[in-house]
Amino acid sequence: MTVPSFGRRDPDARGYFGEYGGRFVPETLVAPVEELEQAYREARADPAFTADLEVLLRRYVGRPTPVYEATRLRAALAPEAGPGGVARIFLKREDLAHTGAHKINNALGQALLAVRMGKRRVVAETGAGQHGVATATACALLGLGCEVYMGADDMRRQALNVYRMRLLGAAVSQVDAGSRTLKDAINEAMRDWVTNVEDTYYLLGSVLGPHPYPLMVREFQSVIGREARTQLDELAGRAPDVVVACVGGGSNALGIFDGFVDDAGVRLVGVEAGGEALVAGRHAARFATGVAGVLQGTRSYLLQDLDGNIEPTHSVSAGLDYAAVGPEHAWLRDLGRAEYASASDEEALAAFRLLARTEGILPALESAHAVSHACRLAQELGRDRIIAVNLSGRGDKDVDAIRTREEAER
Amino acid sequence: MSRLDHTFENLRRGGRRGLVTFTTAGDPDLPRSADILRVLDRSGADVLEVGVPFSDPLADGPVIQRASERALRAGATLTRVLDLVEAVRPEIAAGIVLFTYANPILRMGMTPFVERAAAAGVDGVLALDLPIEEAGAFREATTAAGIDPIFLLSPTTTDARIRRAAELGRGFLYGISRLGVTGARDAIAEGAEALVARIRRATDLPIALGFGISRPEHVAAVGRWADAAVVGSALIEVIARASSERLLDEVARYVRWLGGDAAAGVPSGTVPATAGER
Numbered sequence: 120m121t122v123p124s125f126g127r128r129d130p131d132a133r134g135y136f137g138e139y140g141g142r143f144v145p146e147t148l149v150a151p152v153e154e155l156e157q158a159y160r161e162a163r164a165d166p167a168f169t170a171d172l173e174v175l176l177r178r179y180v181g182r183p184t185p186v187y188e189a190t191r192l193r194a195a196l197a198p199e200a201g202p203g204g205v206a207r208i209f210l211k212r213e214d215l216a217h218t219g220a221h222k223i224n225n226a227l228g229q230a231l232l233a234v235r236m237g238k239r240r241v242v243a244e245t246g247a248g249q250h251g252v253a254t255a256t257a258c259a260l261l262g263l264g265c266e267v268y269m270g271a272d273d274m275r276r277q278a279l280n281v282y283r284m285r286l287l288g289a290a291v292s293q294v295d296a297g298s299r300t301l302k303d304a305i306n307e308a309m310r311d312w313v314t315n316v317e318d319t320y321y322l323l324g325s326v327l328g329p330h331p332y333p334l335m336v337r338e339f340q341s342v343i344g345r346e347a348r349t350q351l352d353e354l355a356g357r358a359p360d361v362v363v364a365c366v367g368g369g370s371n372a373l374g375i376f377d378g379f380v381d382d383a384g385v386r387l388v389g390v391e392a393g394g395e396a397l398v399a400g401r402h403a404a405r406f407a408t409g410v411a412g413v414l415q416g417t418r419s420y421l422l423q424d425l426d427g428n429i430e431p432t433h434s435v436s437a438g439l440d441y442a443a444v445g446p447e448h449a450w451l452r453d454l455g456r457a458e459y460a461s462a463s464d465e466e467a468l469a470a471f472r473l474l475a476r477t478e479g480i481l482p483a484l485e486s487a488h489a490v491s492h493a494c495r496l497a498q499e500l501g502r503d504r505i506i507a508v509n510l511s512g513r514g515d516k517d518v519d520a521i522r523t524r525e526e527a528e529r
Numbered sequence: 530m531s532r533l534d535h536t537f538e539n540l541r542r543g544g545r546r547g548l549v550t551f552t553t554a555g556d557p558d559l560p561r562s563a564d565i566l567r568v569l570d571r572s573g574a575d576v577l578e579v580g581v582p583f584s585d586p587l588a589d590g591p592v593i594q595r596a597s598e599r600a601l602r603a604g605a606t607l608t609r610v611l612d613l614v615e616a617v618r619p620e621i622a623a624g625i626v627l628f629t630y631a632n633p634i635l636r637m638g639m640t641p642f643v644e645r646a647a648a649a650g651v652d653g654v655l656a657l658d659l660p661i662e663e664a665g666a667f668r669e670a671t672t673a674a675g676i677d678p679i680f681l682l683s684p685t686t687t688d689a690r691i692r693r694a695a696e697l698g699r700g701f702l703y704g705i706s707r708l709g710v711t712g713a714r715d716a717i718a719e720g721a722e723a724l725v726a727r728i729r730r731a732t733d734l735p736i737a738l739g740f741g742i743s744r745p746e747h748v749a750a751v752g753r754w755a756d757a758a759v760v761g762s763a764l765i766e767v768i769a770r771a772s773s774e775r776l777l778d779e780v781a782r783y784v785r786w787l788g789g790d791a792a793a794g795v796p797s798g799t800v801p802a803t804a805g806e807r
Contacts, residue, residue, distance in 0.1 A: 133662065143631060143658045145588040147683040147708055149690070296594060297584065306587040313588065314709035316685065413631045413658065414585060426606035427636030428584035 128380065130447075134330020137453060139446035142329040143413045148309070151316045156331040158236045163338070168231065175227050176342060179260070180217045184343075186350035186507075187212055191477040196498055203501030206361075208493055209354065210510045211347045211375060214482065220512030221343060221371045222253035222324060228339035230257035233320035240264040240315070243322045244308040246273055246301030246367065247438035247485060248280025249512050250324030255289035257322075265289040268307040270299040273437045280516050298431050301367075301441045305415050325368025326445030329416035333446050337373040344378025347507060355505050361386040361496055364509040365489040366459065367403070367438045369445035371511035376457065386458065389448060390492040392434030393461035399424070403432040404461040405444045406452060419446040435464035435524075436484035436517075462491040468521070470494060471514060483512035484520075532652045533624045533677050533700035536575050537735035537756055546752030547575035548788055549737050551628060551761030553596035554579045554613055555605025556768065561776065562605075563617050565768065568777045570621040572784040575757065576701075576737070577621070578655070581610050581629035588630075588657050590712030592762040596769070607633040607642075611649045618650035626653035626679060626700075631663075639666055643674035653677035653700045661693050668697055679703055682728055684720050695732035702728055704738045704755065713743035713763040717750050725754040748787050760787060 134140045144152055162168040176182040189208045196205045213221040226243075233241055241263050245251030251267040258265035267284055271293050274281050284291050297303040305327075312321040326333040326340075351359055362379050364372035366389035379385040394402030399422070402408075409420035414429060422430040422442040434440040451457035462470070467484055470491035474480050482490055486509070493508045500506070530538070540547045550569050554562050566577055582600035586593060607629070614625055627646065634642045634656060646654065654676055659667050661680060671678045677700030682691055684707065694702060704725055707718035718741060728736050738751045739759030751758035764783065771779040785793035 141663055142660070143663055144660060145657055145683075146660055146681040147685050147705060149660050149662075149683075150685040150687060302585065306585055309587045310590070310710045316708055410636070412635055415587065416658070421632075423632065423636060425636070426608065427633035428601065428606075429632075 130330060130334055134334070136333070136447045136450035139411070139417070139419050139449040140330055140333055141418050142416065143418065144329045144416050145313060147313050147316065148329070151312070152329050158232060159331050159335050162232055162235055168235065172228055172231055176224065180223050180227070181215065182342065183346040183350070184212045184215050186210065186347060186354060188354065189478050192474060192494070193497065195473060195477045196494055200498040205502060206497040206500045206504035206506050207355070208497055209351060209359065209505065209507045211343060211507060213343060213371065213509060213511045214480070214486070214513035218249070218253050218256050219515065220249040220253065220483065221340060221374060222250040223256065224342055224374070225324065225336050225339040225370060226250065226253035226257040226322060229320070229322045229335070230254070230261050230263060233263060233322065234261055236320065238318060238320035240266070240319045241322050242266050242268070242308050242311045242319055243324060244268050244301065244304035245324065246304065246440060247436065247483070248273070248277040248284070248516060249438065249483070251284050251289070251291070252280050252287070254322050254324070255284040255287035258289065259287045266311065267291050268294050268304040268311070270294045270301060270303050272299040273301065273304070276437050276520050277516050279519065300432070300437065302415070302429065309415065325370040326373050326447060327368045327415065327417060327443065333417065336370050337377065337447060340370050340374025341377035343371065343374035343509065344376060347375055348378040351505070351507060357505070358382055358385055359505040359507040360500065361388055361504070361506045363388045363390060363489050363493045363496065363506060365390045365439060365485045365511060366444060366448060367392070367441050367485060369448045371509050373445065373447055375507070375509040380456065387451070387456065388492065388496070389457055389459045390488045391459060391461045392436060392439035392488060393463040393466070394433040395464055397461070400431045401433045402461070403434045403440050403442070405442070406459040407461055411449070414443045417443070417446050419449045420444050435467060436488065438483070438485040439488060460492050462488040466491040471521070480510070481514035481518070482510055483514050484517045486511045487514070531675070531677050531700060533576065536624050537701060540575065540756060546755070547737070547757030548573060548748065548784070549576040549578060549739070549757050549759040550574040550764055550784065551578040551580060551759060552764060552768065553582055553593060553600050554610040555582055555600030555603045556596040556765065557599055558603040559605060559609060559613055563613055564777055565780055566617050567620055568781050569784055570623045572781040573788045574623050574784060576624040576626055578626045578628045578759065578761070579610065579614060581607050581627060581633055583630040583633060586630065588710055590710040590762060592765050593711050596765045607637055611645050611651070614651055615649035624652040625650065626655060627651050628655050629657070631656050631659050639670045643670045643676060647674040647676055651676055653679045655679040655681065655703060657681070661690065661697055664697070672699065681705055682724065684708060684724050688727060688731065691728055691731045695728070695734055698734060701735040701737050701756065702732065703759070704728060704736055706738050706740045706742070709740070711740060711762050713766070714741035717741060717747050721751070722754050745787050745789050749789065
C-alpha cells in the first residue's frame with residue numbers, strides 16, 4: 120500500500136485500500152466527489168466539528184451504547200459444546216442507539232457535513248430501512264430536506280421502516296428497476312445526485328461507493344470499536360479473542376474492527392449472508408463466490424456472472440442483500456487480517472429465536488447472522504475465550520416478516 | 530489516422546456537422562440490432578455508438594435502462610456485442626464506438642477485450658465510469674490496439690481536467706450538455722454552448738455534444754458550436770415504439786428527419802418530448 124493521505128490506516132490519495140476502492144464515477148460526479156473529499160478532510164481536522172458530533176452522539180443518540188455479557192445465551196450453548204465448554208459472549212448493544220441501529224452514527228456525521236457544505240437537500244439509499252430511518256432522523260434534527268430511495272421488494276419486507284421514514288418527514292421513493300433491492304436503490308440515489316449535484320448531498324449509508332465514502336463512513340462508525348475496547352477492558356479485563364460482525368456493505372463491522380485492528384492477537388470475523396444456498400442468485404456471500412470488479416464507484420469483490428453483469432442476490436435480511444462489499448474488507452481479507460464466514464437464512468433465524476428466548480433481545484436479522492456465527496465459534500473455542508459481537512441493530516423491523524414466514528411454514 | 534479522425538476531417542472539410550447515434554446492442558434483439566446499425570449508417574449517421582447493456586446502468590435514465598434490460602433478456606453480452614460489430618463492420622462506413630460501463634470490460638480482461646475489439650473493427654471505446662483518473666490501463670491498452678479512447682466532459686468538469694482529457698483522448702471528446710442521466714429533453718441545456726467553448730479553448734479534437742437531443746432543431750443548434758450531435762434515448766424510443774414490420778423504416782425516417790431532410794417528414798408518433806438524453 121502506498122503512503123496514506125490522511126492518517127492511520129487510511130486509503131492512498133486516490134482512495135485505494137491496496138488494490139480495492141478508487142473512484143469509478145461518471146464524469147459529472149468527479150467534481151462533486153472531490154468537493155466532498157475536501158470538505159470531509161477539513162471537517163475531520165476541525166475540533167469544532169468533532170465536538171458537535173460528539174455532543175449529538177452522547178445526548179441525542181445515547182452513546183456510549185452498553186456492552187452486555189450474554190450469560191444465558193452461553194449457558195444454552197453448553198449442551199452441544201465439547202468438554203472444553205463455551206466461550207464468553209459479549210454483545211455491543213448498537214441496537215440500543217437512537218433509531219435502533221448503528222446507522223445513526225454515520226447519518227449524523229454526514230448530515231453535519233452536509234450542513235457545513237451548505238447543502239439543503241439530502242438523498243440516501245436504504246436496504247433494510249435502518250439507514251433510511253437514521254438519515255430521515257438526522258435530516259429532521261438538522262432541518263434538511265430528505266429523499267430516500269428504496270427497492271420495491273425491500274419496501275414490502277420492511278414496511279414498518281417505510282412508515283417511520285415518512286413520519287420523520289422524508290419522501291420515500293420506490294425503485295422498481297433491476298432486483299428492486301439495495302443495489303438498485305443506490306443506482307437511483309446516484310442518478311438523483313448526478314442530476315441535482317448543486318444543492319444535494321448524497322448520504323451513503325455504508326463503506327461503499329467512491330472515495331471518500333468508504334473512509335468517511337468507517338471513521339464515523341469507529342466510535343463503536345473505541346467504546347467496545349474500553350468497555351471490554353473494564354468488564355473482562357482484557358481485549359476479546361475474537362470480534363464478530365455481520366457484513367452487508369460492512370460499516371458496522373469496520374466500526375467495531377477499528378478498535379481492534381492494530382491488535383494482532385484479536386481475530387476479526389465478518390459474517391456474510393449465506394442465504395438459501397451458496398449458489399448464484401440465492402445468497403450474498405461475496406467472499407465465498409465473488410470476483411473482483413467495479414460496481415457503484417468502487418472496486419471490490421462482486422457477485423457477477425462471466426459477462427460482468429451483477430448477479431441477483433438473496434438474503435432473509437434486506438441489509439445484507441447486496442452484490443458487493445466495502446473495499447476495505449476486501450483489502451483486510453487479502454492481507455489476512457480479517458476472515459469472512461457466512462450464516463444461512465435458517466441459521467440467522469435460529470439465532471434470532473435463541474437470543475430472544477435466552478436474553479430477551481430481538482436482534483435485527485442482519486445482526487442475527489453475526490450472533491449465529493458467534494455461537495458456533497463459542498462452542499469451538501471453549502470456556503477460556505472471549506467473543507465480542509456487534510449487535511448492530513434491533514429486530515422490531517423484522518417481526519412482521521418473521522411472522523409471515525412462520526405462518527407460511529405452519 | 531483512425532477512422533474517427535477521417536470521419537471528422539471529412540466533415541470539417543465539407544463544412545458539415547456530424548450526427549452520432551446511440552443504440553443499445555441487442556435491443557430489441559441481436560439480429561434486429563445489426564439491421565438497425567446498417568440502416569443508421571445508410572441514413573446518414575456519421576458515428577454509431579453501440580451501447581453494451583449492463584445490469585446496473587447508473588448513469589442512464591429510464592429509456593436506456595429499459596433498453597439495457599431488453600437487450601440482456603435477449604442474451605446480449607459484451608462478447609456477443611463484439612461478434613455483432615464484427616458481423617456488420619464490412620457493410621458499414623460510419624465509425625463504431627462502444628459505449629460501456631467498466632465492469633464488463635474488466636471481467637473480460639483489458640488485454641483480451643482490446644484485442645477482440647480491434648479484430649471486430651471497433652474504432653473507439655467510451656467507458657462511462659472510468660474517469661481519466663481511473664483510465665490509465667484502459668487508455669494504454671486501447672491506444673496500443675489502435676482503438677481511440679473517448680472521454681466524457683461535463684459542465685462540472687474543471688478546465689484542468691478538460692486539458693487532461695484532451696491530452697489523453699483520441700478520436701473526439703464527448704461533451705455532456707447537462708447535469709443528470711441520459712434522456713431526451715424539450716430544449717438544449719443552457720450552458721451547453723459554454724461547455725463546448727471551454728473544451729475548444731483546450732483542444733483541436735472534435736467535440737460531440739449529447740444528452741437531451743431529440744429534434745432537428747436541437748441537432749442544428751448543437752451544430753453551431755460542436756462538430757457533432759449525439760442522439761440516443763429519443764432514437765431508442767423510436768425503436769421501442771415501432772412495430773416489427775415498420776422498425777427499420779421508422780429508424781431511417783427519424784434519422785433523416787434529424788439530419789434536416791424535409792422530405793423525410795415528421796416521423797409518425799415519434800420524438801416524445803421526454804425521451805432520452807444520451
